[in-house]
Amino acid sequence: MALEDAFDDFTRRDWAETTVDGTVRLAIVGIGGFARNRALPGIAAGEYCETTVLVTGSPDRARTIAEEFDVNHVIDYDAFRAGDHAETYDAVYVATPNATHGEYAIAAAEHGKHVLCEKPLETTVERAEEIVDTCRDNGVALMTAYRLQTEPVVRRTRELVQNGAIGTVVQVHGAFSHPLLEHTGPETWRLDPDLAGGGALVDLGVYPLNTTRYLLGCEPTAVYATTHSSGGPFAAVDEHVAFQLEFSTDATASCTASFDAHASSQLELVGTNGKIAIASPFGGVVPQDIVVESGEMRMEYTGPPVDEVREEFDYFGYCVLTDTDPEPDGADGVADLHAIEAAYESAETGRRIDLE
Structure with missing residues (x-):
């Protein structure tokens, strides 16, 4: 693969191998800020999904949202668990606090509905x-x-790595920080360890963790982590986290995440024959700005931003319509939780933790 070929048709959907008709009808379980501001617009802008049901603890207050997105049914959580209006949707998107993912994903599956569940998949491996x-x-x-x-x-980066454009990956550097309290109050469930399952590592660090695993195509063998909290609203969770992953290929990934730092995200892969740097990969709308150095060649691509939320829902809908197993499946979510649990154990004990 010539390096310049990697930039041809850069935003192609390589996962769409055939044309399909129809849409997957979705019930959105939990309509917090992300669901309202990102998921519902992303679904509406996409090709393969449509929203037919909203599930919320306050149906009356959700009527305006339902009207805005032309959703016919609004039900509460008890009605969802009981299977009300189950005939009006084919799949669910679970966007509730982390510790409740299992409750609603399992209820959906028992009603025979496909499941797209926010990460982390739950708060424990079990x-x-x-x-x-x-x-x-x-x-x-x-x-x-x-x-x-x-x-x-990210998909183009994985192709470059798989085709040896930068040789063997030796180092990965990933960072994601987001000043949480500039966007929400201290009462947010993200600062409640019982609901969130952790702090910055679970909410933000999971992005470089999962993306590194995806790009390298292998699992970490060990993790070492440290966490820090300044108290106050962050007293019960990790405000800042730094963790290092070791892989069987001898690559290492050094990652950081913070709930209380200037908004920033970055990802860089360094190989034996070059490096790849992605600008702002974890912020929600990736600017399609990538720099690749391969031997003596350096190339840069900058394209129009792509709404990764729309891409996600279209990918999920395509998989359901074509009976294709999604690549980021449940096992992918479990693998991250193994690493997260080991990272918290490392931070508590001060030891490097081996992963099976």
Whole structure:
């Protein structure tokens, strides 16, 4: 693969191997800020999904949202669990707090509905595995919402790595910080360890963690992590985290995440024969700005931003319509939780933790 060929048709959807008709009808479970501001518009702008049901704790307050997005049915969580209006949707998108993912994903699967579940898949490996088992036993698709795996610049980067454009990857550097309290109050569920399952590592660090695993195509063998919290609103969770992953290929990934730092995201892969740098990969709308150095050649691509949320829902819908197993599946979500649990163990004990 010539390096310049990597930039041809850069935003192509290589996962769409055939043309399909129809849409997947979705029930959106939990209509918090991300669902309202990103998911619902992304679904409306896409090709393969449509929203037919909203599930919320406050149906009356959601009527305006339903009207805005032309959604016919609004129900509460009890009604969802009971299967009300189940005939009006084919799949669910679970966007509730992390510790409740299992409850709603399992209910959906038992109603025979496909599941797209936000990450992390749950708050523990055991609870995530229960989701995986239930979806398998009921014959429904399960996708963990790792939207970066559907995003063009990340998919092109994986192709470059697989084709040896930068030699063997030796180092990965990933960072994601987001000043949480500039966008929400201290009462947010993200600062409640019982609902979130952790802090900056679970909410932000999972992005470089999963993306590194995806790009390298292998699992970490060990992790070492440190966490820090300044108290106050962050007293119960990790405000800042730094973790290092080791891989069987001898590559290492050094990653950081923060709830209380200037908004920033970056990802760089350094190989034996070059490097790849992606500008702002984790911010939600990736600017399609990538620099590749391969031997003596240096190339840069800058293209129009792509809404990775739209890409994610179209990918999920395409998989359901074509009976294709999604690549970021339940096992992908479980693997990240293994690494997250080991990272927290490392931070608590001060030891490097081996992963099976």
